[in-house]
Amino acid sequence: MKNIIHMENVCKSFGKLEVLKDINFSVNAGEVVCVIGPSGSGKTTLIRCLNHLERITSGKVFIDDELVDELIDGKDQLKVSPQKVSEICTRLGMVFQRFNLFPHMTVLQNVMSGPLIVKKTPKEEALAYAMELLAKVGLEDKKDEYPSRLSGGQQQRVAIARALAMKPEIMLFDEPTSALDPELVGEVLEVMKTLAKEGMTMIVVTHEMGFAKEVGSRVVFMDKGEIIEEGLPNDIFSAPKHERTQSFLNKIL
Amino acid sequence: MEETINRLVKIFLETMSGVGATLSVAMDKLVKIFPAMMSGVGVTLSVAVVALVIGLIFGLILALGRLSKNWVLDKLSFIYIFIFRGTPLMLQLFFIYYALPSISLSFGYQLSLDKLPAAFIAFSLNSAAYLAEIIRAGIQSIDKGQMEASKALGMSYSQAMRKVIIPQSYRRLIPPVGNEFIMLLKDTALVSTIALFDLMRVVSNQVNSSASTFLFLPAAIMYLLLTSIFTFIFEKLEKKYSVYE
Numbered sequence: 001m002k003n004i005i006h007m008e009n010v011c012k013s014f015g016k017l018e019v020l021k022d023i024n025f026s027v028n029a030g031e032v033v034c035v036i037g038p039s040g041s042g043k044t045t046l047i048r049c050l051n052h053l054e055r056i057t058s059g060k061v062f063i064d065d066e067l068v069d070e071l072i073d074g075k076d077q078l079k080v081s082p083q084k085v086s087e088i089c090t091r092l093g094m095v096f097q098r099f100n101l102f103p104h105m106t107v108l109q110n111v112m113s114g115p116l117i118v119k120k121t122p123k124e125e126a127l128a129y130a131m132e133l134l135a136k137v138g139l140e141d142k143k144d145e146y147p148s149r150l151s152g153g154q155q156q157r158v159a160i161a162r163a164l165a166m167k168p169e170i171m172l173f174d175e176p177t178s179a180l181d182p183e184l185v186g187e188v189l190e191v192m193k194t195l196a197k198e199g200m201t202m203i204v205v206t207h208e209m210g211f212a213k214e215v216g217s218r219v220v221f222m223d224k225g226e227i228i229e230e231g232l233p234n235d236i237f238s239a240p241k242h243e244r245t246q247s248f249l250n251k252i253l
Numbered sequence: 254m255e256e257t258i259n260r261l262v263k264i265f266l267e268t269m270s271g272v273g274a275t276l277s278v279a280m281d282k283l284v285k286i287f288p289a290m291m292s293g294v295g296v297t298l299s300v301a302v303v304a305l306v307i308g309l310i311f312g313l314i315l316a317l318g319r320l321s322k323n324w325v326l327d328k329l330s331f332i333y334i335f336i337f338r339g340t341p342l343m344l345q346l347f348f349i350y351y352a353l354p355s356i357s358l359s360f361g362y363q364l365s366l367d368k369l370p371a372a373f374i375a376f377s378l379n380s381a382a383y384l385a386e387i388i389r390a391g392i393q394s395i396d397k398g399q400m401e402a403s404k405a406l407g408m409s410y411s412q413a414m415r416k417v418i419i420p421q422s423y424r425r426l427i428p429p430v431g432n433e434f435i436m437l438l439k440d441t442a443l444v445s446t447i448a449l450f451d452l453m454r455v456v457s458n459q460v461n462s463s464a465s466t467f468l469f470l471p472a473a474i475m476y477l478l479l480t481s482i483f484t485f486i487f488e489k490l491e492k493k494y495s496v497y498e
Contacts, residue, residue, distance in 0.1 A: 051404075051405055052404070053401055053404060053405065086404075086407055086409065087407070089405075089407060090406070090407035092405075093405075094402075094405040096398060096401070096402065096405075098398055100396075100398035100399060100401060100402035101402075102399065102402070102417055102421075103421065103497055103498070104420050104421050104497050105497075113406065113416070113417075114406040114407065114408075117406075117408055117412050117416050118406060118407040118408055118412070119407075146496070146497040146498075147497075148497060148498055162406070163405070163406075166406060166407065
């Protein structure tokens, strides 16, 4: 099976605070990996290190077996050109907790922004694909609205469409439903389930245990910057091996 | 009794005709200097508008310098702003108009400027320093998530700045830039110190030569009219750029 993400001995510190401690982590094509754990456990930092939103402190990061980050004790060892790195990173789509839609662009312009600005896709082609994606997330009728006119759930669905417009190999979700009102969570999870069913490779940092159980092909439990335990959702949720996993699941379930 | 009333009426009529005569003399004076005042308004406006336009372009470059990770660009911009914000505009104007010719002469050739270009340059350089700080604050006030989302889509720093960050800062920049422009418009009165005939100089010359101090009043009204027009324009611009909010 094709390996898409591979992290080797990754450490990340913010000053003296160690956020990731010697992480080894891989994702293969077609997997839906749900990362769970208490807040401050390093889940979000883990996926932000994949697309260079954060540089790691030491270790190696590979995407499609190509090295995209390498540091030893905070010293940059990366020989790959920044252009090459950012080209590889566009294979990763990202959805943020707080949507981060571009407020000065309409829904349609948001979805077309990546292809038009980064890939220089011809306008008609970008438009056709954007409309296809908006139909997929159920928001074609909102194409000319500005994001401020949409509900949180709608904004997040637009954000998913915007990330998909770059035709990524893998989608990274950073707590995509944490900023939403409870009644809006379902519509976003539905879109994510559809993606998973279509075979999209996904890493989902989430507090939605129901989603992890139902859609996840693997669950990773993190605590204090370490991967404590990983396995099939059923195994993790019904028979966690590690005591920290048990106490976390007891608290939230 | 009747005689008293008659006398009062007579005094009243005489006073009124005096006021009328004064007014008509004043009107005559005003009408006479009106063309000069209008050309003064032209000078005032041209200095303010040139300083705004060049100041915005140069100010944006300085602001990007201040925000740059490049240490040299940051420090150069910082020093520029430090100098031009930290010294009086009048001194800068005098330096460019009076001191530059003799300084350049000691370097071998004489660089002397006419009054109007000297005013354009001094006001542009000065307003760039103020506008740079306004623009920097405007750019920094944009949510960090916008740059992250742009990067996650694969945009370079300059693409993200041009397409995402700077366009969003426009609306926030309009009120402080409008404020800066109004200040500029009034500060242009300083050009009268290098004998450039702006609105202020035209009027104060006339006041000095004919002792008609009342002419300050129409000058004030003219300034108010100008600031009102531009306040209106900036309000319209602000509305235009807030459609998405």
